Amino acid sequence: MTLTATEEHATTDLIAGADPNRALDALFVNAPLRDYGLRPRTNDYTLPVLGMAYIATYAQHVGGFNVGVLDAEAHGLGIEETIRVVNTARPAGRA
Numbered sequence: 001m002t003l004t005a006t007e008e009h010a011t012t013d014l015i016a017g018a019d020p021n022r023a024l025d026a027l028f029v030n031a032p033l034r035d036y037g038l039r040p041r042t043n044d045y046t047l048p049v050l051g052m053a054y055i056a057t058y059a060q061h062v063g064g065f066n067v068g069v070l071d072a073e074a075h076g077l078g079i080e081e082t083i084r085v086v087n088t089a090r091p092a093g094r095a
Contacts, residue, residue, distance in 0.1 A: 011088040014075055017056060018068030018089075025065040027091040028052045029082065030073050037078020046074045 012020055015027065030049040049071055059065045068089065072082040 011085050014077075014085055015068035015070050015089055017053075017060065019066050022066040024068060024089055024091045026056075026059060026067045027086060027089055028056050028067065028069045029086060030069070030071045032072045032077055032079060032082060035079045036076045037080055041076045044076075046071075048074075 012018075018024055018027075030052060049069070053069055056067045056069050059067050068091075070082070070085060070089075072085070077085065
C-alpha cells in the first residue's frame with residue numbers, strides 16, 4: 001500500500017516522542033478499548049498511559065532507542081486504523 005504525503009504526515013502526528021529523522025526502534029501502543037471504526041466514541045475523556053510513557057522514556061534516555069507512543073484509545077482510532085498507523089511507522093521487528 002502506498003500512502004500519500006498527507007497520510008504519512010497524519011501518521012507521524014499520532015505518534016508521540018519519536019524522532020522522525022531516525023528509524024523507529026520500538027512503538028508502544030495503547031490499543032483501543034473497542035473498535036471505534038464500527039462504533040464511534042461518545043466522549044473525549046481518557047486517562048493518560050503513564051506507565052507506558054515511563055517505560056518509553058527510560059528506553060529512550062537510558063537505552064538510546066528511538067521510541068514512540070501511540071495512544072489509539074485517546075485518538076479514538078479503530079482497530080484497522082491502529083494497524084495502519086503501526087505498519088506505516090515501521091518499528092523494528094514488526095511482524
